[in-house]
Amino acid sequence: MISIGYARHFDAAQAVRQCAATIPKGDARMLLAFCGGKHDPQAVLAALRSEFGPVPIVGGSAAGALCHQAGGYSGLEIALAAFTDAAMLPAILAEPGMQEGEQATGQRLGARIAAVAAPGAVVLLLFDSVARSAPLRLHPASEIVRGVTAGLGAQTVRLVGGGTLTDMNLSDGWVFDGTGCRKHTAVALVFPPQVTADIAILHGCRPVSTFMDITRIDGADVFELDGKPALAVIEQMLGLPLGGSQGQDLSLIATLGEKQGDPFAPYDESAYVNRLILSANREAGSITLFEPDFARGTRVQIMARDNGLMLESVRHGIANINRAIVAERAFLALYIDCAGRASARSGAAVEEADLVRNGLPPGLPLLGFYSGVEVAPFDGYSRPLDWTGVITVLSRTP
Amino acid sequence: MTTHDAGRQEQLLRELNYYRRECNDLGARLLRLQEEQSQAFREARRSRTTARLVREAYRLADGATSLDAVGGAMLDVIVDNAMCDRAAFLAEMQPGSGLFAVTHVLGQPGEPRPAAVRIANCPGFFFTTAQTRIEPPAYELTGILNLPYILWAYDRASGNALILGNRSESNVSRPFEAGDQELIEGALSVYLDVLTRKQAELRLRRAKQIAEESVAATAQFLADASGALRPPLNSIIGCSEKMASGSRYPLTIEGCAEFADRIHESGNQVLALISGILRYCSFAEGTLSFAPDWRPLRDVLGGALRDGASLGRPRGVRVDGDLAEAEVELLVDADCFGEALSAVVGNAVRASPSAGRVRVAASLRQDGTMEIGVHGSADGSDPPPDPAAEDVAQISLPILRAVVEAHDGQITLHDAPAAPCAIIALPAHRVRTSAHAADDPL
Numbered sequence A: 001m002i003s004i005g006y007a008r009h010f011d012a013a014q015a016v017r018q019c020a021a022t023i024p025k026g027d028a029r030m031l032l033a034f035c036g037g038k039h040d041p042q043a044v045l046a047a048l049r050s051e052f053g054p055v056p057i058v059g060g061s062a063a064g065a066l067c068h069q070a071g072g073y074s075g076l077e078i079a080l081a082a083f084t085d086a087a088m089l090p091a092i093l094a095e096p097g098m099q100e101g102e103q104a105t106g107q108r109l110g111a112r113i114a115a116v117a118a119p120g121a122v123v124l125l126l127f128d129s130v131a132r133s134a135p136l137r138l139h140p141a142s143e144i145v146r147g148v149t150a151g152l153g154a155q156t157v158r159l160v161g162g163g164t165l166t167d168m169n170l171s172d173g174w175v176f177d178g179t180g181c182r183k184h185t186a187v188a189l190v191f192p193p194q195v196t197a198d199i200a201i202l203h204g205c206r207p208v209s210t211f212m213d214i215t216r217i218d219g220a221d222v223f224e225l226d227g228k229p230a231l232a233v234i235e236q237m238l239g240l241p242l243g244g245s246q247g248q249d250l251s252l253i254a255t256l257g258e259k260q261g262d263p264f265a266p267y268d269e270s271a272y273v274n275r276l277i278l279s280a281n282r283e284a285g286s287i288t289l290f291e292p293d294f295a296r297g298t299r300v301q302i303m304a305r306d307n308g309l310m311l312e313s314v315r316h317g318i319a320n321i322n323r324a325i326v327a328e329r330a331f332l333a334l335y336i337d338c339a340g341r342a343s344a345r346s347g348a349a350v351e352e353a354d355l356v357r358n359g360l361p362p363g364l365p366l367l368g369f370y371s372g373v374e375v376a377p378f379d380g381y382s383r384p385l386d387w388t389g390v391i392t393v394l395s396r397t398p
Numbered sequence B: 001m002t003t004h005d006a007g008r009q010e011q012l013l014r015e016l017n018y019y020r021r022e023c024n025d026l027g028a029r030l031l032r033l034q035e036e037q038s039q040a041f042r043e044a045r046r047s048r049t050t051a052r053l054v055r056e057a058y059r060l061a062d063g064a065t066s067l068d069a070v071g072g073a074m075l076d077v078i079v080d081n082a083m084c085d086r087a088a089f090l091a092e093m094q095p096g097s098g099l100f101a102v103t104h105v106l107g108q109p110g111e112p113r114p115a116a117v118r119i120a121n122c123p124g125f126f127f128t129t130a131q132t133r134i135e136p137p138a139y140e141l142t143g144i145l146n147l148p149y150i151l152w153a154y155d156r157a158s159g160n161a162l163i164l165g166n167r168s169e170s171n172v173s174r175p176f177e178a179g180d181q182e183l184i185e186g187a188l189s190v191y192l193d194v195l196t197r198k199q200a201e202l203r204l205r206r207a208k209q210i211a212e213e214s215v216a217a218t219a220q221f222l223a224d225a226s227g228a229l230r231p232p233l234n235s236i237i238g239c240s241e242k243m244a245s246g247s248r249y250p251l252t253i254e255g256c257a258e259f260a261d262r263i264h265e266s267g268n269q270v271l272a273l274i275s276g277i278l279r280y281c282s283f284a285e286g287t288l289s290f291a292p293d294w295r296p297l298r299d300v301l302g303g304a305l306r307d308g309a310s311l312g313r314p315r316g317v318r319v320d321g322d323l324a325e326a327e328v329e330l331l332v333d334a335d336c337f338g339e340a341l342s343a344v345v346g347n348a349v350r351a352s353p354s355a356g357r358v359r360v361a362a363s364l365r366q367d368g369t370m371e372i373g374v375h376g377s378a379d380g381s382d383p384p385p386d387p388a389a390e391d392v393a394q395i396s397l398p399i400l401r402a403v404v405e406a407h408d409g410q411i412t413l414h415d416a417p418a419a420p421c422a423i424i425a426l427p428a429h430r431v432r433t434s435a436h437a438a439d440d441p442l
Helices: A012-020 A041-052 A102-116 A141-152 A230-238 A244-253 A307-324 A352-359 B003-047 B049-063 B067-082 B138-145 B178-243 B253-285 B297-315 B334-351 B389-406
Strands: A002-008 A030-036 A057-062 A077-083 A091-096 A121-128 A130-133 A136-138 A157-164 A175-177 A185-190 A195-202 A205-207 A212-218 A221-225 A254-259 A272-281 A286-289 A299-305 A330-338 A366-371 A373-378 A381-385 A389-396 B086-092 B099-106 B125-127 B149-155 B160-166 B293-296 B318-322 B328-332 B357-364 B370-375 B410-414 B421-426 B431-433
Touching: A002 A012, A012 A041, A012 A077, A030 A041, A030 A366, A041 A057, A041 A077, A057 A121, A057 A157, A057 A185, A057 A366, A077 A366, A091 A102, A091 A175, A102 A141, A102 A185, A121 A141, A121 A175, A121 A195, A121 A389, A136 A272, A141 A157, A141 A185, A141 A373, A141 A381, A157 A195, A157 A330, A157 A366, A157 A381, A157 A389, A175 A185, A195 A307, A195 A373, A205 A254, A205 A272, A221 A230, A230 A254, A230 A272, A230 A286, A230 A299, A230 B003, A272 A381, A299 B003, A307 A352, A307 A389, A307 B003, A330 A352, A330 A373, A352 A366, A352 A389, A373 A389, B003 B049, B049 B067, B049 B178, B067 B086, B067 B099, B067 B160, B067 B178, B086 B138, B125 B178, B138 B149, B138 B160, B149 B178, B160 B178, B178 B253, B253 B334, B253 B389, B293 B297, B297 B318, B297 B328, B297 B334, B297 B357, B328 B334, B334 B357, B334 B370, B334 B389, B334 B421, B389 B410
Parallel strands: A030 A057, A121 A157, A330 A366, B318 B357
Antiparallel strands: A002 A077, A030 A077, A057 A175, A091 A185, A121 A185, A130 A136, A157 A373, A195 A389, A205 A299, A212 A221, A212 A299, A221 A286, A254 A272, A254 A299, A272 A286, A330 A389, A373 A381, B086 B099, B086 B160, B125 B149, B149 B160, B293 B328, B328 B431, B357 B370, B370 B421, B410 B421
């Protein structure tokens, strides 16, 4: 039903040929493809069409990719899932125009999803994360998801997804929308009602401060925490000044977390929505978050990445999902992994993706990619998450 | 609120502030410890980069099938280990010229590869950071990968260079520094080493292949030579026995003349074969003296056509020449190449049925190469009578091939029964038109 191909090669055509070698010829009806950002997407598309013919190709760039057998983030990986069962094929909806407005694009896409989706349908949302590289601006996932939610109206779906990147330095991103390679485009794969999803969100951040109120914020730019310049607060916590380009290093170190529910309930990693810090502005004393969805008055805590906790969370999440799935019905595990969790960035001694690769049942096809942001149902509705890994196991209904 | 309650509340507030301060201090220390640990791991990972790179690079030397494949695979290893955005190998076009060709590049999807890069006063090692002024050589070097932050190493002795590039100095990347000299020079050195090893390996493979082919060809040649010498020698022995004193064969004057003719013809055949064997040995030993000269195509083919016609006449085999390219000249050793052509035409005549036809056609191709085709024909009244014809063709082949290859050409044999043919191709530098002869003296 699903065949997986994976390869790493400096030549895109060769990489695709190696992928195709493990996929039965002529069986593919749709390809979900993630491709390292050092490859030319047009060369990858041409190679895929040469190997698989005129099947729809969805997916996009990836800071890295993985399957059961291997994984990496050199930018030269290509990972494919070939869908062969017509009954499990999703409808492919693509909505361009994010550069004119992410929320409006999301809303148009949401309306189209509502028109074709069964209630509770599983929807995979993919979009290119980088709107502009210099100066860096991301397509905020929170606005896209807010738009999709508005467009869905009364319709309810299980929305999971991620933003695509070409590398870990947030240089660029693009998507395959079923017909070609696109920028500023959101793509939704709406699965038929006989497909269900078990989802596990893997965390790894721990609060290292008391609660602070955001007292001044404009979009994603946080100017003040508890009435003090936000950058100064962060620097005080780190014990070192951050200057110039070092501001980006913050995304490797700390996040701001908003605790859901009772703030004084015992620590529960799954109670936090974390926002990575994209950059710092010394003149303004501000920090810029990945998403503009915090507001004045939002109570946050400074969160530290905890590599030990991250690995523990992966083990725990994998165990939960393995208990939840029925082996005979599960047909694809999709792992959307925040690029910041890769060992090269997090400094973890163990690749947490390796725990996922080795922890899921070997017979269950696994496709994963390193993303800029993850989207998953959390606390009752789907929202963007930072510094998480989202495992989604698709199954057939009995 | 009583004084006691107020005091209690103040105490609680102090206590709360105390715990808040302690919590934040502990959190800050935890954060720093976490970051130091991560930083230490990332540094350890980087310090292992060179060792890992060397290990993986030597491994790929065994897998790469060609010299060109080594470059791409090596960049793959470098990019994966150094975690850089782009990388390229360059080769200096002329030693010391400062003009480089980009031989391999990785991480520039959709961007054209620069055809050539000029780097005046090319440094052996160089890197750029945010503080580097964009002036030579930073200007030229950053232009190669079109990235602001580069790390460069150049091996003056071999003329090879390696460049790594990053878009930014933050996140996974970090600023390049002087300490990276070990990494970049190590990577370049390993590449050159792997390249040398691969070159040596390919040379050895080729030499082995040539040696094996030579041994096989020699064995085949000796077998063919033995087989080819036997019929004319049998003919000489048979005829001379009949003519010998004491022979009981009823010898007539006409018969005696016919036997003498046969002995003569067979003797010539043996002599030709021995000449061929000697020539083959000269080729094998590399001692054949060669005197190429520009000769008109008409002259070169003329002798072969005449010999072929003479050979075919007794059986009515016609030999036609299509010399459309009469103005062409060939740079060949006239004797050696002429003999080879005669042998090809002679073989075609011998293989033709009686009253058959052999066509010799020369054509000048658009790329300046020359093709000489000797086409046999199956049309005719009887099959070829000479059972040794095939043997002669067999024995001639190694000699023919050696002669043609000595002229930088190739010979291809097509033994389709309906239309057997041999094609000799000569490269453009051995072909010219007579009009250019005056401009292009030997």
